[in-house]
Amino acid sequence: MKRADLNHDEKLSYEEVQGLLTMINIDLNEEYARNLFKKCDRSCDGRLDHGEIEVFCRELLRRPELDAVFSRYSANGCVLSTVDLKDFLKDQGEDSSLIHAQSLILTYELNEWAQKNGYMTPNGFTMYMLSKENNVFDPDHARVYQDMTRSLAHYFISSSHNTYLTSDQVTGYSSTEAYIRALNQGCRCVELDCWDGDKGEPVIYHGHTLTSKVPFTEVIETIAEYAFKASPYPLILSLENHCSVEQQAVMARHLRSILGDKLLTKPLNEQQLQSLPSPE
Structure with missing residues (x-):
């Protein structure tokens, strides 16, 4: 963020946010980017402070399809308890023990209150679902696993x-x-x-x-x-x-x-x- 804050006022204008997105290789539609900026600019001063930038980044990560899954398993519609998360894991054929559910909350939940009380928020659930644990590719294939001793022509x-x-x-x-x-x-x-x-x-x-x-x-x-x-x-x-x-x-x-x-x-x-x- 410091590199994008060109005038060093600890806030980012729309143009500075565009520069930040370029730095992290994110290409957004102009209309979507402006609407998202306005939505996150709660102070309505045309600049985003640290808290507003955090909200902006969370919105970039937001996946509506994951929100739907979260709502389906959340008993109160706000958070996933360890039991809720356990039920989700069971339906996916994963380790559905309470201990495993608790370990996932400790690993991926960033909200201190939720983590301390054994809950997973929508943001924590998104972090978990987008993590390497749910990669569609076999992690063993991230390295060369084939036999590489044959002729080049093979x-x-x-x-x-x-x-x-x-x-x-x-x-x-x-x-x-x-x-x-x-x-x-x-x-x-x-x-x-x-x-x-x-x-x-x-x-x-x-x-x-x-x-x-x-x-x-x-x-x-x-x-x-x-x-x-x-x-x-x-x-x-x-x-x-x-x-x-x-x-x-x-x-x-x-x-x-x-x-x-x-x-x-x-x-x-x-x-x-x-x-x-x-x-x-």
Whole structure:
């Protein structure tokens, strides 16, 4: 909040709230954002204080479908008792012991009074339902759990087409940023469309179009820096080569000098040439 509070008055104007949302990567419809701001501006001074910002953030997390579930199990419509929460857990096929219900309240309920008295408020219920405990994905699959000792040809490989482009294939902008984004997302095969450039230096772009060009050396330097930040597994460089023999030699020189020992130039095990190596 301090970073968003540009005038340091410990309150946020609508424009400052928009800046805060940008910082935390939340993109809201303009009309919805303004209406939510006005709803939370209880002092009607066009700015949100700490309490109003807390309400604003809670509204962002609010899920009507969860409110409906909460109301269905709440005996008084205001909070869930440990018994109410126990009934909910039982219907979901979860551990429905009172001890487990109490532990969930202690973990996810932020209201001190409710936590102390064994109740879960709508906010606490939302926090619980949106937590990792209710993730639809198997948590064991958050890490690589497959057998990674087989040949590379036995796997689907996360690949990127025309990796250098940030937009369309006709007039789009070519940038090293596109490679950074792909590699940070775990991509293991990136494409480099290589063409003869000025002054004997190859460039990368979508040939015979109006896309901009990015120097081959800049792309290789970027790949050298980001290749293994998100994944330790081999990175395949798909070189669509349109260069002359002279500039192909320049490409080879840059690949060797920039990538160094990261570049595979000969079989890992000369005794086993029948199949590709494994990712490991």
